Amino acid sequence: MTRFKRLLRSNRGVFSSANAKTTTLLAISALSLMWASALANENIVLSDSEKFPQPEVLKPNVEFWIKVYAINPSDQVLLHDMDHLDVIYEVIDFNDYFSNPDRVNNRTKWKKVDARRDKYKAILLSLANKINSERTLTADEERVKALLRPEMLTPKELRQAARNIRGQLGLKDRFLEGLKRSGMYREKIRQTFKEHGLPIELTYLPHVESEFNHKAYSKVGAAGLWQFTRSTGRLYMKINYDVDERFDPVKATESAAKLLKNNYRLLGSWPLAITAYNHGPNGMRRAKRRHGDNIGEIVQNYTSRSFGFASRNFYSEFLAAKHVVENYQKYFGNINLHEPVDYITFVTDKYYALNSILEAFKLEKEIFKELNPAIRNSVLSGQRRIPKNFYLHIPDRTNLDENALWASISPAEQFNDQLATEWYKVRRGDNLSNIARRLRTSITDLVVYNNLDNAHRIYVGQILRVPQKGEAVTSPEPEKPVLLADASAATEADTPARVSKPPIVIDAPAPKKVDLVKAEIEEPVIFEPSNGLATPEAEAPPPGMLVELAPGGSGGFIYIPSDESPALIPEQNETLPVVAEAIVPVSEWIDVEPEETLGHYAEWLEVSAGKLREINNLAFGEEIRIGQKLHLSFEKVNPHEFQRRRLEFQQSIEEDFFAAWKIEGVREHTVKRGESIWYLTNRMYDLPLWLVAKYNPGKDLQDLHIGDKLNIPNVLERQ
Secondary structure, eight states: OOOOEEEOOOOOOEEOOTTHHHHHHHHHHHHHHHHHHHHTTOOOOOOOOSSSOOOGGGHHHHHHHHHHHHTSOTTEEEEEESSOTTOEEEEEEGGGTOSOGGGSOHHHHHHHHHHHHHHHHHHHHHHHHHTTSOOOOOHHHHHHHHHSOGGGOSHHHHHHHHHOEEEEEOOHHHHHHHHHHGGGTHHHHHHHHHHTTOOGGGGGHHHHHTTTOTTOBOTTSOBTTTTBOHHHHTTTSOBSSSBBGGGOHHHHHHHHHHHHHHHHHHHSOHHHHHHHHHHOHHHHHHHHHHHTTOHHHHHHHOOOTTOOHHHHHHHHHHHHHHHHHHTHHHHHOSEEOOOOOOEEEEEOSSEEOHHHHHHHTTOOHHHHHHHOTTBOHHHHTTSSOBOTTOEEEEEOOTTOOHHHHHHTSOGGGEESSOOOOEEEEOOTTOOHHHHHHHHTSOHHHHHHHTTOSOTTOEETTOEEEEOOTTOOOOOOOOOOOOOOOOTTSOOGGGOSSOOSSOOOOOOOSSOOOOOBOOOOTTSOOEEOOTTSOOEETTOOOOTTEEEEEOOSSOOSEEEEESOOOGGGSOOTTOOOOOOOOOOOOSSSEEEOOTTOOHHHHHHHHTSOHHHHHHHTTOOTTOOOOTTOEEEOOOSSSOHHHHHHHHHHHHHHHHHHHHHHEEEEEEEEEEOOTTOOHHIIIIIISOOOHHHHHHTSTTOOTTSOOTTOEEEEEEEEEOO
């Protein structure tokens, strides 16, 4: 094994001056004055260039995002109009409501925002009724009217404004932390972009995407410094159950450079290429065909169901982040950047157990995790091996004898293959007793191996790991990532149709029998046990079982055995081999599930996507749909192995999501005219489709009708 390369060996990055203390005091005074003027909507001088033009129509948007990034901290919310960002009704300060906002949960905070939003909605609707009459306006109506643009002062526009009120969390403190964190990879990112011939200003994009946090994970599954989704990321990086290179800042930066370069090649304009980073190149090609290269024209007039608030504002956010970074002293004074990460990289030529590498390289596990963020928990918990051809980072050391290090690993600890994880997908009527019996293992091992809180709580569709004979069973310890505050996505308070009472809390003690209770007006009719667990009325349990909605970070339904017979529990001294019954397809036909693509099936089956298109009579470029039946080819991979790979993929998505987010209750949504599942998940609730599907088993989410009832989980970030 030869040394691959040395990365980022440099001194601490510092934004400072010789007279730092004096400069800081002056900066604080200047900042106070600037804060007041910015909140009064005074103009902010903005930078410009030929590569990154700022059309006049975007100036209010850029100024808005400068306030978000550099003026308003995260204990403030800007209540504003979604279409006209210069219309800010109020800046809500949580310090005015709570003595210590940091100790108050987000749901409680956003109830205050909701109340203020409802107030302004009522004022705007009242204005709509009065605007063309001689009726006297109240003081509040006069004040709000003065905030609006002249073109908004018609009944139609005022009613639209009432629907357009949005709450945006301030991000000043988080932006500052991101600016400090940028020192860890700033020089390497710049070097990579220079090597690709890209403008250096593009390296500011992680401030918009992730606040320069390489551990960031969004609700919809975008990950890492550059917030790649799985579908886009797998075009450039390895993303599987062992490794997710989206979390490796160096690998992700290389991929981001390639993606941006490709966007520019297709679109010929940096504003369009940057917007395509969020919206996708095909969408921006359609926008260009309709409106040309003018990003201002596109933002103002391009309409598409997927060109929503986030895409429409992405270029403005980039310009704002660029301005704040280039003028950081004006907003933050002098700051010290974090130390650059200093390590050397090897490429593994075999599969290795984690402990073998830790022992050979004299590494602590925490240091290994920090330097190798692409390694997933399956490897860290010992269920899988460090894969072959993995870019292994270790601390830079002087006089390192790498050959001796690799030679210290016994040949018996070097492997040519990866460990295969077996899975079981819970079916209706299952309990841990009969699952353990069927798989020739014990309930205890299933509980420990799957980190189950309660042996009596499993749910239909849950994916369980199957302990293998001779394998040391340890409880996985998923790392909690630092969470992303996505400035370009609607916050929780932006979602309409919120329930009028607090959601049902479903983390509760042992289950009790359910009693039917009537819901309040506009609330779902549900079974609500005295312990607070909620059960949909239509979900009948199998014989001998109780049923509940899954608590915490799971989703779906829980079937609770009313009588666990000890006779069904395998004896601890049984030596029968483990049988991994992974529920393989009963035929060569399957139903497409959320997040799955034709490319995934081709990869799991080891055939070409073209072959799958041919046997399913799919045209080139034709997308598959959730619930669609597809014909598969098992000529190279048997059904069991296909399903093992498929369940592994599904499990990796859930593990990543629930390491970052948790479920606190559910709300019921009644489908209204024009609402599709795409609209509900992407625009209204900002949730992954697979999660909503888990809470609505048996429902065809692709064929919704007016009046249909859906269970929508309340998702909160883990603290």
